[in-house]
Amino acid sequence: MQLGKLIGQYQILEKLGRGGMGVVYTARDTKLDRTVALKFLPPHMSTDEEAKQRFIQEAKAASALDHANICTIHDIAETEDGELYIVMAFYEGQTLKYRLEHEEFAIGDALDVARQLGRALERAHEAGIIHRDLKPANIMVTDRGEVKLLDFGLAKLMSGLDLTAEGSTLGTAAYMSPEQARGEEMDARTDIWSFGVVLYEMLAGQKPFRGDYDQALLYAILNEDPPPIDEQRPEMPDALSDTVTKCLQKDRDSRYDGMTTLLSDIDAETVPAASGRADARSKRMVSRPVLLSIVGLFSALVLAGIVYQANRGDDASGHSVSSDVIAVLPFAVRGSPDLAYLGEGMVDLISQKLDGAGNLRALNPRAVISLINREGLDINDPESGSRVARKLGAGRYVTGDLLEVGGRLRLTAYLTDTDQPNQPLGEAAVEGAAENLFDVIDDLVTDLLG
Numbered sequence: 151m152q153l154g155k156l157i158g159q160y161q162i163l164e165k166l167g168r169g170g171m172g173v174v175y176t177a178r179d180t181k182l183d184r185t186v187a188l189k190f191l192p193p194h195m196s197t198d199e200e201a202k203q204r205f206i207q208e209a210k211a212a213s214a215l216d217h218a219n220i221c222t223i224h225d226i227a228e229t230e231d232g233e234l235y236i237v238m239a240f241y242e243g244q245t246l247k248y249r250l251e252h253e254e255f256a257i258g259d260a261l262d263v264a265r266q267l268g269r270a271l272e273r274a275h276e277a278g279i280i281h282r283d284l285k286p287a288n289i290m291v292t293d294r295g296e297v298k299l300l301d302f303g304l305a306k307l308m309s310g311l312d313l314t315a316e317g318s319t320l321g322t323a324a325y326m327s328p329e330q331a332r333g334e335e336m337d338a339r340t341d342i343w344s345f346g347v348v349l350y351e352m353l354a355g356q357k358p359f360r361g362d363y364d365q366a367l368l369y370a371i372l373n374e375d376p377p378p379i380d381e382q383r384p385e386m387p388d389a390l391s392d393t394v395t396k397c398l399q400k401d402r403d404s405r406y407d408g409m410t411t412l413l414s415d416i417d418a419e420t421v422p423a424a425s426g427r428a429d430a431r432s433k434r435m436v437s438r439p440v441l442l443s444i445v446g447l448f449s450a451l452v453l454a455g456i457v458y459q460a461n462r463g464d465d466a467s468g469h470s471v472s473s474d475v476i477a478v479l480p481f482a483v484r485g486s487p488d489l490a491y492l493g494e495g496m497v498d499l500i501s502q503k504l505d506g507a508g509n510l511r512a513l514n515p516r517a518v519i520s521l522i523n524r525e526g527l528d529i530n531d532p533e534s535g536s537r538v539a540r541k542l543g544a545g546r547y548v549t550g551d552l553l554e555v556g557g558r559l560r561l562t563a564y565l566t567d568t569d570q571p572n573q574p575l576g577e578a579a580v581e582g583a584a585e586n587l588f589d590v591i592d593d594l595v596t597d598l599l600g
Contacts, residue, residue, distance in 0.1 A: 151175060151190070157229055160188055160237065176240055186224060187238045202234055211279050216526060219270035221290070221300045242293045247286035250351060257386060260352035263289075264345075264416055266297035269523070271345065272409035274299075275338040276524050282336060284344035285325045286351070294490075323364045323371075324357050328400045331368045339402040342412060346397025346405075353390075354382035358398060372400070390419045410520065417516060471568060473545035476504055477513045479535050480522065481561075485554035492552055494519055496591075500548060500563070503595040513542050536571035544568060546575070548598070557584050561594045 151173070155162045160177040163185070167174050172189040179186050191202065206226065213223035222239035229235065246263065249255075255263075267289060274281060281288075283301060290298040323331075327343035330336055350358045358376030361367030376398060380391045393415050399405045406412040481496040483489050497515040505512035518538060521527075527534040532549075539547040550563035560581045564574040578597035582590035 156180075157188065157235070158227055160186065162188070172236075179237075185240045187240045188235050189238060190233055190235045206234070211274075215270075215273055215277055215279065217270055217273040217523060219266045219297050219299055220273065221298050241290050241296075241298055243291050243296075245287055246289040246291055246297075246348070246352075249291060250286055250355075254355055255352045257353065257383070257390070260349065261390075261416060261419060262295070263291065263297055263352060264349050265413065267299060267345065267348070268409050268413045268416060270297070270299040271338075271341050272413060272520070273523055275341070275409055280336060280338050281341050281344075282330070283322060283325075284341055284348065285322045286348060287322075289348070323367045324359065326368070326371060327402070328372050329402060331371055337402075338408060339405050342397055342405050342409065343402075345409075345412070346394055349397065350376065350379055350394050353386060353394070354379050356382070387419060389415070393419070410516075414516060471540055471543055471545050472511075473567075474509045475511050475513060475542075475544040475546075477518055477535075477539040477542055477544040477547040478504065478515070479518065479538060479547060479549050481550040481552045481563075482530055483552045485552075489552060489554050496550065496552065499588075499591055500595060503592070504548075504599070507599055513544055517542055532566065532571035535566060536568050539568040550594075554584060558582065559584050559587065559590050561590055563594055563598050565598060 151162055151165070153162055153164065157177070159179060159181045161180055163176045163178055165173070165175050166187065172191055174187055174189045177186055177188045178184075212221060213226075221241075223236060224239065225237040227235060227237065271281065271284075281299070284299075288299065288301040290300055292298065325344045325347045327336070327340045330340055330343075347358055354377075358379075359367060359370040359374065361370050378391070379394050380386055380388070393412070396404070396406060397412070406415075478497045478500045480493045483493045494515075497518055501512035501515050504510050521538055521541060522534075525537075527538065530549075535547050535549050539545070545568050547566055547568060548563055549566065550561065553560045553562075558581060560579065562577065562579040565576045565578075566574045576598070578594055578600075580590055580593040580597060582593070
């Protein structure tokens with residue numbers, strides 16, 4: 151593709167790379183004046199009708215998954231020559247593959263990536279989609295630390311047409327599950343295996359299964375156990391080692407039954423005070439502004455298990471609504487995009503402080519966020535808040551806003567009765583320096599309880 155060429159409304163800027171299912175370029179959207187990524191079907195596959203259908207399936211699969219950790223698909227189109235291409239959001243950052251090749255991961259950072267990746271897969275599986283080609287090259291980590299799952303070219307709509315011929319093995323050998331290597335029918339547990347391989351690689355600094363050529367590698371996947379991960383990272387918690395081991399069970403029935411259960415275990419993991427490894431990302435954060443340091447501190451607290459996990463696994467759906475049960479919804483974040491992390495983070499932090507205050511019992515933050523994502527609810531809609539609270543058995547719920555301007559924060563929270571979503575029971579608003587984020591949150595909860 152010639153640089154500078156105009157394809158529809160998109161002007162080609164630079165070639166980013168090539169994969170088995172496409173060639174990717176950056177381009178300028180001349181109508182909206184933004185940078186996008188264009189993925190083209192390789193020329194030699196342009197006459198392959200099955201390849202075209204799989205390429206279209208990739209766009210449909212990904213565009214149907216509106217999630218913060220899944221690459222945004224803007225459009226699918228065709229050139230005048232009949233060449234298909236997908237228009238995707240362009241992200242500043244590196245693939246996880248690049249990061250693994252150039253730095254060592256602290257345990258906390260590996261869990262941060264795993265948590266975000268797990269949420270993307272959880273959303274895909276809820277929609278009946280398995281990825282089937284999960285690997286570091288298909289995972290982008292943006293400069294803001296956000297994980298974006300890419301490339302649904304091998305995804306299978308579990309309730310729809312399977313474009314893979316029976317007995318074939320689509321995917322990348324090192325990350326294939328045993329059933330995938332055997333060409334058997336696959337389900338969401340195939341992604342859980344690949345997720346475990348990626349997590350193992352981040353933690354151990356090497357892949358769990360290796361071979362000099364694909365057949366040797368596939369033999370190892372089918373017949374050998376990976377080196378114990380705690381031999382590579384002696385400081386790693388036993389529970390985390392057990393989580394990785396459970397993901398990599400050759401018998402799929404012995405793996406996690408779904409991403410929600412797996413995420414629950416990951417959320418519960420604790421991180422050693424000193425991992426023994428300092429990666430490039432940690433070093434960069436030292437020189438960032440105080441605001442980013444606060445965000446980094448928050449992430450560390452989440453990973454360390456300090457952030458509250460109220461009533462893990464308890465879903466009150468179907469139970470009677472109780473005025474003593476309260477749900478905290480994600481806050482709307484305005485101002486600095488660096489604080490976007492705290493939208494869902496406020497659910498954890500405020501739930502932690504409200505639970506046990508008097509007779510109050512805060513809902514599991516995981517259950518709240520999962521329900522919102524699963525049903526695609528608008529957190530700014532009062533009726534949505536009432537719907538979440540009622541489904542989970544909460545008689546009251548908290549919504550709010552976080553605004554940052556010039557290094558200062560303003561937090562506003564609203565307490566609402568589930569039966570009267572348009573008439574808040576009370577409002578609390580506090581201000582403070584961004585560097586004192588946790589003190590500001592304390593003040594907000596105190597006022598809210600008052």
